[in-house]
Amino acid sequence: FTFHELDAPTSYELNIIKNQSAVIVSSNYTKQIFESLGCNNVHFVPLGFDTANFHVIEKRPFPDQITFNLCGKLEKRKNHKSIIRAWVKRYGGNPKYRLQLSLYNPFLRNIHNDGVDYNPNAIIDAIGQNPPPFNISAHPHFGTNALYNDYLNSSDIILGMSGAEGWDLPVFQSVCLGKHAVVLNAHVYKDWANKDNAVLVNPSGKIDAYDNFFFKKGQHINQGQIFTFNEDEFIAGCESAVKRVESGRVNQAGLELKDKFTTKNTYSKVKEICNSL
Numbered sequence: 246f247t248f249h250e251l252d253a254p255t256s257y258e259l260n261i262i263k264n265q266s267a268v269i270v271s272s273n274y275t276k277q278i279f280e281s282l283g284c285n286n287v288h289f290v291p292l293g294f295d296t297a298n299f300h301v302i303e304k305r306p307f308p309d310q311i312t313f314n315l316c317g318k319l320e321k322r323k324n325h326k327s328i329i330r331a332w333v334k335r336y337g338g339n340p341k342y343r344l345q346l347s348l349y350n351p352f353l354r355n356i357h358n359d360g361v362d363y364n365p366n367a368i369i370d371a372i373g374q375n376p377p378p379f380n381i382s383a384h385p386h387f388g389t390n391a392l393y394n395d396y397l398n399s400s401d402i403i404l405g406m407s408g409a410e411g412w413d414l415p416v417f418q419s420v421c422l423g424k425h426a427v428v429l430n431a432h433v434y435k436d437w438a439n440k441d442n443a444v445l446v447n448p449s450g451k452i453d454a455y456d457n458f459f460f461k462k463g464q465h466i467n468q469g470q471i472f473t474f475n476e477d478e479f480i481a482g483c484e485s486a487v488k489r490v491e492s493g494r495v496n497q498a499g500l501e502l503k504d505k506f507t508t509k510n511t512y513s514k515v516k517e518i519c520n521s522l
Contacts, residue, residue, distance in 0.1 A: 246290070246515070248411030249275050250322065250432075251454055251469030254282060258466055262287065266522050269515060271412045272433035288518050291436055292412045293508035294421045298390035301422050301500075304398040310343045310380070311490055313483070314400035314424075316415035319348040319367055321456040322471055323407040326371045329381075331476045332404075335483065337378035347396055347415070349386040352458070400424055401490045405434060406446065406479060408471025409454065417506075420499040425489045427482040431472040437506060442498035444489070446482040448472040 246269040249258070262268050262284045269290045270276050276289045305312075313332065317323045325348060336342040346368060353367045368383045369375050377383075387393040397403075397419045405416035405428040412433055420426050426443040428434050438445065451470040455462045462468070489496070 246270075249279075250409040250411055251460075251467060251471070252278055252409075252451075253469030254279060255465055255468050259284065267518055269518060272410075273436055274432040275411075288514075289436075290511055290514045290518070291506055292414070292417070293506045293511045294418060294503035295414075295508065296503070299394050299397065299418050299422065302394070302398050304395050306399055307343050310341060311402065311487055312343045312345060312400045313402045313404055314345050314347065314397065314415075314419065315404045316347045316397075316419075317407065317413070318350040319353060319371060320350065320459055322409050322454055322460065324471070324473065326373075327473070327476070328404055328406050328479070329371050330373050331479050332483070333372060333374065333378060333381070334476075335480045336380070337374070338380065340380065342380060344381045345396070345400060346381065346383045347387065347393075348383070351386075397422055397424070401494060402427060402483070402486045404483075405429065405438070405443070406474055408452075408473060410434070417502070420496060421503040421506075423495045423497070423500045425486045425496045426499070427479070427486050429472060429474055437502060439498075442496060442502060444482045444485045446474055446478050449475040449478070 248271060259282055262279055265286060268287045270287060271290065271292050273289050276287050279287045315328060319325055332344055348368060372381060387396060401424065403416050403419035403424045403426045405413055405426055407413055410433050416426065417437060420442055428438040428443040428445055429448055430445040431448045450473055452473050454460045454469055454471045460467050
């Protein structure tokens with residue numbers, strides 16, 4: 246069971262895939278890419294909602310604001326900088342809205358004197374303003390799933406505009422918790438996001454994934470491109486999501502996702518594949 250994100254598997258990666266009796270991936274997009282290159286032993290199995298660690302609670306530290314959450318390790322692949330800067334242009338400094346960032350990346354460490362790592366320099370660079378607008382909050386690493394559950398529950402809208410993913414658990418889990426969402430209509434998002442449970446934004450094209458840090462051109466693994474989006478279309482998606490929040494804070498179609506995508510179903514599909522070998 247492997248998580249492959251980009252669109253140009255190398256000969257090294259293809260050799261690994263072809264030498265297995267079966268390979269399971271969490272994305273139909275990934276499955277199709279491998280199959281187009283002659284790998285006929287690849288199976289798609291969707292992930293499931295983690296009911297052991299995540300559940301709906303009333304956790305609204307800013308009840309008078311419409312709160313957006315952005316998650317994931319800070320990096321180019323996830324389009325974080327483009328997302329943040331577009332949001333700042335439209336909503337920065339507006340007290341009606343708030344953006345909460347959970348972008349801790351252990352590879353971008355910068356320890357404060359208090360011993361807490363906020364990745365401050367990298368996050369300030371991503372925001373593009375120093376000091377940032379007052380309505381942006383950057384959080385350090387959440388040490389427990391319980392704290393992360395609090396964070397996911399504290400938003401109204403989750404932003405899922407990553408250029409490449411294996412599943413994007415924070416966005417998926419947020420939607421399952423009843424949060425509204427703005428989601429890129431591409432790659433693995435298409436396996437679970439639809440017009441009923443999310444505002445879909447079509448990609449505008451692709452760019453190289455290489456950032457000379459996590460993805461380096463010419464390596465024997467992790468080669469290819471990621472999806473991008475048009476800034477105006479993203480903001481239009483945010484405006485549509487805001488209207489959904491104003492009509493009702495709970496995303497009912499999102500809540501139904503966790504009944505369809507369960508860890509039990511994931512296990513059953515894996516077992517079925519293994520038994521067929």
